Amino acid sequence: MKFWRKVFAIVRKDIVSEFRSRELMIAVLVFALLSVLIFNFAFDTSGGEAVKAAPGIIWVTFAFAGTLGLNRAFITERESGCMEALLMSPIDRESIFVGKAAGSLIFMLPVEILVLFAIQVLFNVPAITWQIILVTLLTTIGFTAVGTLFAAMAVNTRARELVLPILFLPVISPLIIAAVKATGLALTGGSWGDMLQWLEIIIGFDVVFITASYLVFDFVVEE
Amino acid sequence: MSSLAYLGIAFAIVWVVLFGYIWILNSRQMRTERELKRLLEEKKK
Amino acid sequence: MRKRFLIIVGAALVIAALLLTFLVAPPIEGQGASYRIFYFHVPIAWVAFFAFLMTFIWSITYLVKRNMKWDFYASASAEIGLVFTTLILITGSIWAKSAWGTWWTWDLRLTTSLVLWLIYLAYFLLRGYVSDEERRARFGAVVGIIGFIDVPVVALAISLVPTTHPPPLIFEGGLTDWREIITLVVGITAFTVLYFVLLGQRVALKYTEDVIKKLKAE
Numbered sequence: 408m409k410f411w412r413k414v415f416a417i418v419r420k421d422i423v424s425e426f427r428s429r430e431l432m433i434a435v436l437v438f439a440l441l442s443v444l445i446f447n448f449a450f451d452t453s454g455g456e457a458v459k460a461a462p463g464i465i466w467v468t469f470a471f472a473g474t475l476g477l478n479r480a481f482i483t484e485r486e487s488g489c490m491e492a493l494l495m496s497p498i499d500r501e502s503i504f505v506g507k508a509a510g511s512l513i514f515m516l517p518v519e520i521l522v523l524f525a526i527q528v529l530f531n532v533p534a535i536t537w538q539i540i541l542v543t544l545l546t547t548i549g550f551t552a553v554g555t556l557f558a559a560m561a562v563n564t565r566a567r568e569l570v571l572p573i574l575f576l577p578v579i580s581p582l583i584i585a586a587v588k589a590t591g592l593a594l595t596g597g598s599w600g601d602m603l604q605w606l607e608i609i610i611g612f613d614v615v616f617i618t619a620s621y622l623v624f625d626f627v628v629e630e
Numbered sequence: 631m632s633s634l635a636y637l638g639i640a641f642a643i644v645w646v647v648l649f650g651y652i653w654i655l656n657s658r659q660m661r662t663e664r665e666l667k668r669l670l671e672e673k674k675k
Numbered sequence: 676m677r678k679r680f681l682i683i684v685g686a687a688l689v690i691a692a693l694l695l696t697f698l699v700a701p702p703i704e705g706q707g708a709s710y711r712i713f714y715f716h717v718p719i720a721w722v723a724f725f726a727f728l729m730t731f732i733w734s735i736t737y738l739v740k741r742n743m744k745w746d747f748y749a750s751a752s753a754e755i756g757l758v759f760t761t762l763i764l765i766t767g768s769i770w771a772k773s774a775w776g777t778w779w780t781w782d783l784r785l786t787t788s789l790v791l792w793l794i795y796l797a798y799f800l801l802r803g804y805v806s807d808e809e810r811r812a813r814f815g816a817v818v819g820i821i822g823f824i825d826v827p828v829v830a831l832a833i834s835l836v837p838t839t840h841p842p843p844l845i846f847e848g849g850l851t852d853w854r855e856i857i858t859l860v861v862g863i864t865a866f867t868v869l870y871f872v873l874l875g876q877r878v879a880l881k882y883t884e885d886v887i888k889k890l891k892a893e
Contacts (some may be wrong), residue, residue, distance in 0.1 A: 632707070632708075633707020633708045633709040633710075633773055634707070634708040634709070636707075636709040636712070636769050636770075636772065636773035637708050637709045637711055637712055637773075639769060640709070640712045640715075640716075640765070640766045640769040640770065641712075641715070643762075643765055643766070643769075644715055644719070644762055644765075644766060647758065647761070647762055647765075648758075648762075648869070651758055651873070652873070652876070655873070655876045655877060655880060656876070658880055659876070659879065659880050659883065662880065662883045662884055662887060663883060665887055666883060666886060666887055666890075669887060669890045669891070670890075673890070
């Protein structure tokens with residue numbers, strides 16, 4: 408019970424400070440929408456073609472916007488000197504990890520929903536469905552878990568914005584593959600049964616990597 | 631390009647890369663050992 | 676003494692493997708001479724995987740024991756693994772070109788190797804950007820662990836993607852001819868010995884460089 412209270416405290420701190428400076432959330436959202444726009448020029452999205460291009464567009468956008476959003480979880484800590492204070496407090500490292508990851512998740516989901524709305528409106532594809540929302544939620548969970556672990560490392564390097572995507576996009580490639588395939592099936596009216604194998608991969612990935620990241624996070628932030 | 635040619639190229643690349651790597655390691659080792667010797671001499675003075 | 680022995684054994688095995696690959700292994704119907712790339716593509720892939728397995732194990736060892744020696748071994752193994760993964764991509768690509776006329780195919784082996792290559796490239800990139808030696812070892816260990824766990828997941832995900840391209844199924848039926856088997860086994864053994872020779876060299880270099888660094892610090 409104490410664990411969740413600590414996690415909640417960290418999440419609340421993040422959200423409160425994020426809410427006050429809404430700039431970053433808006434910046435990420437604008438970036439995501441712009442990327443959808445650019446993809447519209449890059450691909451033939453007229454009529455039936457849109458359905459083929461949409462899953463890729465959606466997930467590339469999420470991957471890059473998400474990477475931007477992940478950086479924010481630790482940059483503010485480092486710059487304001489908050490990390491040291493956080494580490495010196497009696498809160499254990501595992502709670503910090505879960506808190507940070509949850510914060511990034513809560514940050515990302517609204518952005519993703521809005522992007523899905525935009526895709527539905529602009530490309531006339533059924534993007535807002537329970538199937539796609541579930542895929543997005545499950546994928547983003549794994550994404551933020553691994554991303555938080557790697558962001559904690561990237562923030563300590565000399566070229567942090569560069570290092571994070573290079574480091575963690577290959578690692579989450581199975582997530583993206585599965586998400587794109589599942590989204591594609593959902594957009595073309597596939598049933599839950601069709602999507603099952605991809606959902607299994609996403610969930611399997613989440614379980615394995617949340618556990619691994621949770622266990623290993625301590626080693627990343629020890630100072 | 632004949633099948634044999636492809637085989638030959640693949641083969642050549644593998645050995646060039648492997649021997650290249652060994653050669654690089656070796657020359658770095660020799661250079662480093664020379665440097666070490668030099669530093670040890672200096673320390674004696 | 677032992678090092679010399681290992682090198683000689685390795686060289687002998689390599690020569691044996693070459694002879695077997697070109698002279699003994701039987702030709703296959705419908706495939707030109709280039710199918711023999713298989714006989715070094717597979718051992719190379721095995722070594723790359725083995726190298727990363729060792730990096731994984733030594734990474735964990737480092738995090739537990741905190742002796743720099745384990746980081747030397749882990750990063751040396753990763754470096755060798757990266758070199759060998761590069762070779763997988765190159766030989767696989769040449770084989771693909773010769774078998775199907777394209778330099779690249781998104782089949783399971785090549786795509787997984789590409790992702791593996793990127794993960795370990797990132798391993799070195801990350802280490803390159805970290806100035807503190809202890810932190811570099813620690814971060815490297817984390818990536819070494821997470822990256823290795825990722826490999827089967829990547830392979831699984833890619834294997835489920837329906838491709839229009841049939842992978843080279845020639846050997847899926849299993850190797851039946853004893854000549855094929857022995858060529859492969861000798862090849863794998865030869866490259867494994869090669870791995871250990873390279874590992875020894877690379878780690879020795881790390882130690883020497885470390886001594887110099889410590890001397891200079893005085």
